[in-house]
Amino acid sequence: MKKLSAALLLLATTAYAQPYDNSMTEDAIKKRIAPVGAVYFEGDKAAVAEVPTGPRTGEQVYQAACFACHGTGALGAPKSADDWAPRLAKGADTLLNHAINGFNAMPPKGTCMDCSDDELQAAIDFMTKN
Ligand code: HEC
Numbered sequence: 001m002k003k004l005s006a007a008l009l010l011l012a013t014t015a016y017a018q019p020y021d022n023s024m025t026e027d028a029i030k031k032r033i034a035p036v037g038a039v040y041f042e043g044d045k046a047a048v049a050e051v052p053t054g055p056r057t058g059e060q061v062y063q064a065a066c067f068a069c070h071g072t073g074a075l076g077a078p079k080s081a082d083d084w085a086p087r088l089a090k091g092a093d094t095l096l097n098h099a100i101n102g103f104n105a106m107p108p109k110g111t112c113m114d115c116s117d118d119e120l121q122a123a124i125d126f127m128t129k130n
Contacts, residue, residue, distance in 0.1 A: 055116060055122070056115075061119050061123035065109075065112035066110050077105075084128045088128060099120045
């Protein structure tokens with residue numbers, strides 16, 4: 001009997017001494033079996049740092065979507081003023097149309113799928129003036 005009560009005492013004290021909550025309440029169990037990390041998917045509201053409140057500037061769109069190709073010349077994307085000159089000669093409407101719908105290796109909307117036409121135009125203006 002002495003041994004049993006000693007064992008029970010030990011069990012009770014170790015259980016209380018631990019900061020770890022090993023009770024069998026639903027909350028405690030959920031905490032114990034919760035995954036260590038969390039995965040956020042694109043579009044998850046919680047993971048989105050800020051919700052845009054208005055149209056982005058040409059520079060913002062350019063930096064976020066166009067720079068990957070137009071800042072580096074990747075895939076033969078026009079980069080410098082010399083590259084742009086013959087394209088500007090096609091007229092602003094054609095350039096905007098190609099930016100919206102894509103043109104050869106130029107992807108539709110330049111990969112900025114949530115860009116409005118105005119935002120794309122602003123990005124073109126920014127690119128062709130810088
Ligand atoms: C994946 C690479 C890539 C991205 C990202 C990209 N572009 Fe392009 N873009 C190209 C390539 C390549 C061309 C040249 C296509 C050709 O002339 O065959 C081009 C051409 C253009 C042209 C000229 C079209 C013409 O008629 O000559 C415009 C305007 C343009 N891009 C706008 C944009 C805008 C605005 C963005 C960002 C919102 C963007 N692009 C993002 C690759 C890209």
